[in-house]
Amino acid sequence: MRAIKLLLITFVLAFAFASEVKLKRVERGLYMVRGVDGLPSLENRGFMSNAYAVLTREGWVVIDALTTPELSGEFVRELWKVKRAPIRYAIITxxxxxxxxxxxxxxxLGATVVAHKKLMEFYQSGDAQMALEAGKQRFGEVYKDVVLVPPDLTVEDKHTLRVGDRSFEITALPPAHTNSDLIVYMPKEKVAFVGDLVVYNRIPFMGDRNASSKGLLEVLKLLKTIDIRVVLGGHNDPMDKKAIDFTMAYVQYLRENIKRLKEQGKSLDEIKEALKDNSYSKYVMYHAFHNANLFKVDTELDLEE
Ligand SMILES: [Zn+2]
Structure with a gap:
């Protein structure tokens, strides 16, 4: 009985800590919170992605906003334990x-919100609001306090922010993980914030309607040419450049095999079956994302021909 009670307490605590927004120092003046691996749920409160913050002489620059104002509020409170300085910019990947x-x-809190021009178009078209309503249906309470906020500054090509002693080179990309991907590069520190473009020991999500596996490969190739010491993604612990190769290998594996099987006249179901035993099934998010990726790449290849 006592053992069961202890086990129960352990479970409850594990859940409580899993969704605790706890600040980690990556290196001097650079902090992150690390979301759990999974889809949004009441247990994790939607805390299944990372956010980052860089301390400059003029205040904080944050990268990404987490899933809800409640979570980002907890993130800011953690940052203010380090230094109570204004949030100058918020860059959304x-x-x-x-x-x-x-x-x-x-x-x-007065931040200037920065995002890809296509995020602004998504907001202005009304599709973003529709997606939020659909999300509220699907994930219930998790999104209840979410209010969409458009960017104050949009990036269409390149834009450099100089804040205090730090420099942030923002590049707006063509469709890859979505059609609104940005990378943020700090040249002096050789740190790159890559959103969901790079993952490690995890399956990337390529199922967005505006995603492009071909574009993703191009972006990964571009990232390989940049002098990056630390790769900071939307879902992993801090990575290095070998994560780019990991992501690239999965995308190439899908594209090459689906292409080959399509040329043999195989249907999507037959392709799924033929590629069932693969070395990727052991990685996080495989069961949530792999089939959607197969479907997306299959459709994309039809359009590429
Ligand atoms: Zn994403």
Missing amino acids: HYHPDHWYGVKTYKD
Whole structure:
């Protein structure tokens, strides 16, 4: 009986800590919170992605906004334990809920919100609001306090922010993980914030309707040419450049095999079956993302021919 009680307490505590927004120092003046690996749920409160913050002489620059204003609020409170300085800029790496939906907190605190021009178009078209309503249906309570906030500054090509002693080179990319991906590079520190473009020991999500596996490969090739010491993604612990190769290998594996099987006249179901035993099934998010990726790449290849 006592053992069961202890086990129960352990489980409850594990859940409580899993969704605790706890600040980690990556290196001098650079902090992160690390979300759990999974889809949004009441247990994890939507805390399944990372956010980052860089301390400059003029205040904080944050990268990504987590899933809800509640979570980003907890993130800011953690940052203010380090230094109570204004949030100067909030850079959103792409339009997915776990990167954008918490941005209201930063905006209310006076931050300039920066995002890809396509995120602004998504907002203005009304599609973003429809996606939020659909998310509220699917994930219930998790999104209840989410209010969409558009960017104050949009990037279409390149834009450099100089804040205090730090420099942030922002590049807006063509469609890859979504059509609103940004990379943020700090040249002096050789640190790159890559959103969901790079993953390690995890399956990338390529199922967004605006995703492009071909574009993703191009972006990964571009990232390989940049002098990057630390790769900071939307879902992993800090990575190095070998993560780019990991992501690239999965995308290439999918594209090459699906292409080969399509040329043999195989249907999507037959392709799924033929590629069932693969070395990727052991990685995080495989069961959530792999089939959607197969379907997307299959459709894309039809259009490429
Ligand atoms: Zn994403």
